[in-house]
Amino acid sequence: MEIFLVSVLSLILFSIGLYGIMTSNIGIKMLISIEILINAAILNLVMVAIAFGNISPILMALFGIAIGAVESVIGLSLLTATYRKVGRVAIALLKEIKW
Amino acid sequence: MSGITTGGLTVLGYFSPLIFLGIVGFAILGLSILKTSKKALSWITFASLGISAIWLYLIFPNGTSVFDGTIVFNQFGLYFAIVMIISAMFITYPSIYGLKAKSEIFYATLLFVTIGMVVAAFSYNLITLFIAFESVSIGTYVLASFGKNKRNLEGTVKYFFTGTIATAFILFGASFFYIDTHTFNLAVLTASTPSPELTIALIFLIVGFGFKLAIFPMHQWAIDTYDGTENSVSAFLSAGSKVLAFVVVLKMFLVGFSSDLHEVYYLFAVLAILTMTYGNVSALSQNNMKRLLAYSSVAQAGYLILVLAVVGSVGNTNSPVAAVAVAAGMFYAIAYIFMKGGAFITMNTVKGDNLQVSDLSGLAKKAPGVAVGFSIMLLALAGIPLTGGFFAKYLLFLSLIEGGLWWLAVIAILNSAISVFYYFRIILYMFGKDPQKDDIFNLENSFKIPVYVSAFLTVAISVLVIWFPTMIGIAPGLFR
Numbered sequence: 001m002e003i004f005l006v007s008v009l010s011l012i013l014f015s016i017g018l019y020g021i022m023t024s025n026i027g028i029k030m031l032i033s034i035e036i037l038i039n040a041a042i043l044n045l046v047m048v049a050i051a052f053g054n055i056s057p058i059l060m061a062l063f064g065i066a067i068g069a070v071e072s073v074i075g076l077s078l079l080t081a082t083y084r085k086v087g088r089v090a091i092a093l094l095k096e097i098k099w
Numbered sequence: 100m101s102g103i104t105t106g107g108l109t110v111l112g113y114f115s116p117l118i119f120l121g122i123v124g125f126a127i128l129g130l131s132i133l134k135t136s137k138k139a140l141s142w143i144t145f146a147s148l149g150i151s152a153i154w155l156y157l158i159f160p161n162g163t164s165v166f167d168g169t170i171v172f173n174q175f176g177l178y179f180a181i182v183m184i185i186s187a188m189f190i191t192y193p194s195i196y197g198l199k200a201k202s203e204i205f206y207a208t209l210l211f212v213t214i215g216m217v218v219a220a221f222s223y224n225l226i227t228l229f230i231a232f233e234s235v236s237i238g239t240y241v242l243a244s245f246g247k248n249k250r251n252l253e254g255t256v257k258y259f260f261t262g263t264i265a266t267a268f269i270l271f272g273a274s275f276f277y278i279d280t281h282t283f284n285l286a287v288l289t290a291s292t293p294s295p296e297l298t299i300a301l302i303f304l305i306v307g308f309g310f311k312l313a314i315f316p317m318h319q320w321a322i323d324t325y326d327g328t329e330n331s332v333s334a335f336l337s338a339g340s341k342v343l344a345f346v347v348v349l350k351m352f353l354v355g356f357s358s359d360l361h362e363v364y365y366l367f368a369v370l371a372i373l374t375m376t377y378g379n380v381s382a383l384s385q386n387n388m389k390r391l392l393a394y395s396s397v398a399q400a401g402y403l404i405l406v407l408a409v410v411g412s413v414g415n416t417n418s419p420v421a422a423v424a425v426a427a428g429m430f431y432a433i434a435y436i437f438m439k440g441g442a443f444i445t446m447n448t449v450k451g452d453n454l455q456v457s458d459l460s461g462l463a464k465k466a467p468g469v470a471v472g473f474s475i476m477l478l479a480l481a482g483i484p485l486t487g488g489f490f491a492k493y494l495l496f497l498s499l500i501e502g503g504l505w506w507l508a509v510i511a512i513l514n515s516a517i518s519v520f521y522y523f524r525i526i527l528y529m530f531g532k533d534p535q536k537d538d539i540f541n542l543e544n545s546f547k548i549p550v551y552v553s554a555f556l557t558v559a560i561s562v563l564v565i566w567f568p569t570m571i572g573i574a575p576g577l578f579r
Contacts, residue, residue, distance in 0.1 A: 003278065045270065057277055070237055086249075
């Protein structure tokens with residue numbers, strides 16, 4: 001039962017992250033939303049580890065945290081590059097590629 | 100998770116080709132002090148990739164599994180490891196053209212990405228699979244961002260944001276996979292009946308891994324990214340990284356979900372039809388050259404995942420039909436690398452960023468060899484006989500019919516027929532029209548030779564069809 005409740009909690013958190021990504025076009029906001037997405041998954045993994053008394057979901061969660069950190073680094077550097085090109089961190093201003 | 104126990108050094112020895120690649124990668128970063136030319140760096144990268152492929156083949160401990168079955172060295176993995184090393188070797192020389200500065204970072208990242216790919220080919224555990232997959236993703240974000248103009252940046256930003264969302268989906272799917280199976284090891288056959296958790300895991304993992312493979316609802320980043328990035332990086336993203344995603348998807352859904360193959364079958368049959376049809380129909384109305392190739396590569400991903408539909412519909416991973424289908428996928432992967440990668444690399448011979456199909460008109464008058472080579476690759480993509488692409492498609496459709504999915508085979512063949520139209524349109528422009536401007540083609544030898552080589556390999560790979568029975572023997576290694 002607790003598994004179900006925490007799963008629902010992390011699914012709600014996941015939906016909040018997805019909503020944030022879909023509705024914003026400001027780079028920093030999108031990065032924060034992605035962190036919410038990854039944290040929702042990590043919350044679920046840690047809950048699973050506690051519920052089943054096994055260490056391997058915790059391992060997966062640790063690697064998830066590390067990879068999330070690396071992705072924020074790359075994201076921030078891409079946003080810096082965007083700022084240099086268009087003067088703002090608005091992703092929506094990048095619209096060269098069209099059909 | 101026992102780690103390195105008895106004979107730790109021998110286990111380390113199994114990974115020596117990868118350690119070698121890592122050392123060469125750091126050495127290349129160090130070489131930037133000496134201002135080594137990018138040509139020399141590209142040859143160092145090429146040679147070290149070749150050495151590591153041969154090394155991997157020579158020391159290969161067939162059938163050994165290390166770290167509690169996390170990594171299994173089998174011939175199936177070896178085949179795909181070598182195919183992916185070849186796909187990285189394939190772009191080392193052509194990428195010189197796109198690199199304006201910091202080429203050592205490009206080549207070092209390429210080597211690190213290759214390490215991730217090889218690890219993914221051998222891993223049978225969701226944790227290692229996830230780490231290897233993400234190390235490739237992160238490396239390819241860096242590779243894609245090479246280049247100075249706005250289009251490169253835009254393509255990379257789109258790739259990055261969709262890729263990170265996919266990461267979150269994979270992590271979330273993994274947690275639900277664990278709730279049902281109580282393990283991250285894919286090959287452990289759990290006797291679980293299909294449960295709602297497993298279905299949620301299936302959907303989340305398909306979304307996560309499908310982003311990389313660019314199957315239908317998750318394909319939009321691929322179009323923009325292949326269009327925006329440098330030609331050689333597009334070649335790598337569309338060839339090497341897609342084959343990696345294909346291997347991971349095969350492992351994840353055929354080995355990990357072997358208790359639930361019926362849902363895999365329904366989902367992948369529908370996704371394959373949608374992806375093929377969407378890719379081919381959208382490519383028909385494209386005038387932008389690289390977007391056309393991108394849509395065609397979406398369609399090719401649709402053909403690739405037919406393998407999962409066949410194995411899913413058979414429902415038994417031990418049956419010979421499953422082995423034939425996986426072997427057809429293996430052949431498709433290697434043919435696909437040369438025809439698709441070569442087609443993107445050929446775009447180097449035309450100047451400018453936003454290439455239209457009409458920009459290619461008159462290529463046959465200026466450079467007949469390049470035009471013929473490009474035509475061979477396009478014909479291979481369409482599946483015309485005497486090319487590697489023909490045998491790849493033939494074997495794949497044959498396995499569909501053997502698996503009793505003749506209706507799916509009919510849809511796939513109709514899709515191939517549609518694709519002939521847009522490939523022939525390019526060929527007509529190349530051979531039938533006059534050049535629009537005088538100075539639109541890059542026709543130095545350094546641009547021509549990669550085209551000749553990839554056209555030659557596209558044709559030569561069809562010889563590999565003699566070894567198809569051997570591949571059928573290797574293929575069950577996927578399921579262990």
